[in-house]
Amino acid sequence: MSNLQKQAEEMIRRRGERVTSSxxxxxxxxxxxxxxxxxxxxxxxxxxxxxxxxxxxYRVLEWLxxxxxxxxxxxxxxxxxxxxxxxxxxxxxxxxxxMRCTTVxxxxxxxxxxxxxxxxxYRSQEIELTVKGLCAECT
Amino acid sequence: MSNLQKQAEEMIRRRGERVTSSxxxxxxxxxxxxxxxxxxxxxxxxxxxxxxxxxxxYRVLEWLxxxxxxxxxxxxxxxxxxxxxxxxxxxxxxxxxxMRCTTVxxxxxxxxxxxxxxxxxYRSQEIELTVKGLCAECT
DNA sequence: GCTGAATTGCAACAAAGTTGCATCTACTAT
DNA sequence: ATAGTAGATGCAACTTTGTTGCAATTCAGC
Ligand SMILES: [Mn+2]
Ligand SMILES: [Mn+2]
Ligand SMILES: [Zn+2]
Ligand SMILES: [Zn+2]
Numbered sequence: 001m002s003n004l005q006k007q008a009e010e011m012i013r014r015r016g017e018r019v020t021s022s023x024x025x026x027x028x029x030x031x032x033x034x035x036x037x038x039x040x041x042x043x044x045x046x047x048x049x050x051x052x053x054x055x056x057x058y059r060v061l062e063w064l065x066x067x068x069x070x071x072x073x074x075x076x077x078x079x080x081x082x083x084x085x086x087x088x089x090x091x092x093x094x095x096x097x098x099m100r101c102t103t104v105x106x107x108x109x110x111x112x113x114x115x116x117x118x119x120x121x122y123r124s125q126e127i128e129l130t131v132k133g134l135c136a137e138c139t
Numbered sequence: 140m141s142n143l144q145k146q147a148e149e150m151i152r153r154r155g156e157r158v159t160s161s162x163x164x165x166x167x168x169x170x171x172x173x174x175x176x177x178x179x180x181x182x183x184x185x186x187x188x189x190x191x192x193x194x195x196x197y198r199v200l201e202w203l204x205x206x207x208x209x210x211x212x213x214x215x216x217x218x219x220x221x222x223x224x225x226x227x228x229x230x231x232x233x234x235x236x237x238m239r240c241t242t243v244x245x246x247x248x249x250x251x252x253x254x255x256x257x258x259x260x261y262r263s264q265e266i267e268l269t270v271k272g273l274c275a276e277c278t
Numbered sequence: 279g280c281t282g283a284a285t286t287g288c289a290a291c292a293a294a295g296t297t298g299c300a301t302c303t304a305c306t307a308t
Numbered sequence: 309a310t311a312g313t314a315g316a317t318g319c320a321a322c323t324t325t326g327t328t329g330c331a332a333t334t335c336a337g338c
Contacts, residue, residue, distance in 0.1 A: 018304060020316065039294075053318045058295065060316090078217045078325080079294065094253070096261060107255070114233070114270065116246070121275025122235060130267040131253065136260025157335060159285065178325075192287045197326065199285095217294080218325065 004028040017067065025050045026060050027069055027084065036073050036081035036095070036104040075130070077102055092127060098135035107131065143167040156206065164189045165199050166208055166223065175212050175220035175234070175243040214269070216241055231266060237274035246270065 001009075008027035012019050029045055030037070037045075039057060046052055061082055064070040072080045075097045081104045094107040112129045147166035151158050164185055169176070176184075178196060185191055200221055203209040211219045214236045220243045233246040251268045 018315070020304075022317080055296080055319080056317055063316095074213065074215055074217065076213055077293095078213060094255075096257060096263075099264065105258070107257070114268065118235060118246070118270065118272075119244070119275065121278055123272045123278060124235075124270045125238065125272040126270075128269040128271065129253065130269075131257065131263045131265075132267065133257075133262045133264040136258065139260055139262060157284065159335075161286080194288080194327080195286055202285095216324095 002028065004031050007031060011069065015067065021050065022052055022056055022060050023064070025052070026057065027064060030064075030070055030082060030084040033083065034105065036083040036106060038079045038081050040079070042082070073104055073130075075102065075104055076132075094129040094131060096131045096133070096135070098138055099132050100134055100138040103135050103137075105135075141167065143170050146170060150208065154206065160189065161191055161195055161199050162203070164191070165196065166203060169203075169209055169221060169223040172222065173244065175222040175245060177218045177220050179218070181221070212243055212269075214241065214243055215271075233268040233270060235270045235272070235274070237277055238271050239273055239277040242274050242276075244274075 005024055005028040008031060009019055009024045011027065012023055017023075025046055026042060029042060039054070039061065042061075043052070043054060043057055061070070061072070061080075065072050065082070068085060070082045070084050072082050073095050074080055075095075076099075083106055086108060092112045094112055096105050096107055097103070112127045114124075114127055118124060144163055144167040147170060148158055148163045150166065151162055156162075165181060168181060168184055178193070178200065181200075182191070182193060182196055200209070200211070200219075204211050204221070207224060209221045209223050211221050212234050213219055214234075215238075222245055225247060231251045233251055235244050235246055236242070251266045253263075253266055257263060
């Protein structure tokens with residue numbers, strides 16, 4: 001069992017949640033990854049090491065998100081992308097989306113704010129900021 | 140023929156593009172609307188007055204977007220929403236998305252900026268800012 | 279009115295995600 | 309250690325949103 005797998009298992013157990021092999025494998029994979037990755041990429045990556053139904057993957061990802069182990073981002077190709085949370089209390093941060101290769105990264109440094117007032121009766125709860133452009137590979 | 144329909148037809152003709160009844164009906168509908176509306180809502184709205192295949196609707200919406208008559212926004216429910224452009228040269232602006240009823244409005248007033256630097260080699264081309272919360276109806 | 283290119287309708291397809299239900303498994307209580 | 313149970317998983321079927329190929333129709337210029 002790899003270090004990341006042990007770490008993933010420990011994270012889940014410490015929160016009093018049920019430890020299953022799918023959860024551990026998926027979270028470990030996400031912990032290793034710098035980018036935000038799609039359902040499809042995760043499936044591909046785990047194919048050889050771990051048998052996993054795609055519905056289970058959807059359900060585990062939703063569960064990881066609900067439990068704040070990961071967060072997800074939607075982008076222009078209409079697919080969710082997932083990334084392990086680096087902070088226990090995830091802070092709002094911006095994302096970068098490459099318009100050519102669709103890579104998504106988190107801009108953890110970038111605090112997101114806005115000041116202008118909303119129309120009467122509207123309340124803000126979250127802010128999402130996406131910078132689009134070309135990544136280092138695609139420039 | 141309503142005023143908006145005349146206006147829509149005139150907008151298309153003045154740009155030297157082919158005027159078709161689908162384009163006129165759809166653009167007129169969008170000109171009347173304050174919110175950003177989905178494919179589905181447009182279809183529903185035009186059902187009684189104008190026979191229209193859903194593929195044609197997709198194609199006309201894409202065409203209207205390409206020609207800058209409208210712009211589109213993707214939101215958490217993974218459906219594109221369309222709104223007629225109020226300025227001829229559309230400026231970047233933020234959007235508000237209601238987390239309960241999924242309504243999307245344009246925050247035309249809100250200029251979008253960001254300052255923090257990107258990772259080395261990354262280039263920014265557009266910025267998208269979405270404020271999420273509760274709309275006036277859902278508060 | 280005729281003509282050619284652009285637009286439309288229809289059927290089939292595709293990607294991404296969801297639902298229902300039977301089976302299996304991780305944790306708890308004994 | 310064993311058994312019971314709530315929760316997790318696998319599988320098949322389904323849904324939603326959007327796309328593609330192609331033949332038939334329509335628009336704009338002559
Ligand atoms: Mn992120
Ligand atoms: Mn807008
Ligand atoms: Zn790229
Ligand atoms: Zn609302």
